[in-house]
Amino acid sequence: MKASTAILGLAFALASVAQAASSTMPATTPPTIVIDKFAFTPGEITVVAGTTVVWLNHDQTPHAIAARDHSFASKAMDTDDRFEHRFATAGDFSYVCSLHPFMTGIVHVRPTSPSAAQRPRHLK
Numbered sequence: 001m002k003a004s005t006a007i008l009g010l011a012f013a014l015a016s017v018a019q020a021a022s023s024t025m026p027a028t029t030p031p032t033i034v035i036d037k038f039a040f041t042p043g044e045i046t047v048v049a050g051t052t053v054v055w056l057n058h059d060q061t062p063h064a065i066a067a068r069d070h071s072f073a074s075k076a077m078d079t080d081d082r083f084e085h086r087f088a089t090a091g092d093f094s095y096v097c098s099l100h101p102f103m104t105g106i107v108h109v110r111p112t113s114p115s116a117a118q119r120p121r122h123l124k
Ligand SMILES: [Cu+2]
Pocket: 062, 063, 064, 097, 098, 099, 100, 103
């Protein structure tokens, strides 16, 4: 009984450590969109201007990123290939896989500071 309680306590402690580690990850790793089973995960992300976003192909099939507005595009990515794009300006950038156009995703890019946001003036 005592041993199982100890194991339970250890598992809880490890889970807490894992949670703490994952919560600090966004600061050290770029936002990453994983391509898996013919889908972008997450399919929708929000970043601030100047952020480099990474796509990582975990499928056994080649995929290629293509912005609908042609502002960026990757070559065909083989398994475990990655593609990076730095979003310098704010906006909504939807993209598809040019090899499988039914695969879609969107990157929302926000201005770097609230003062740079295009706010209607009546909202002070
Ligand atoms: Cu594809």
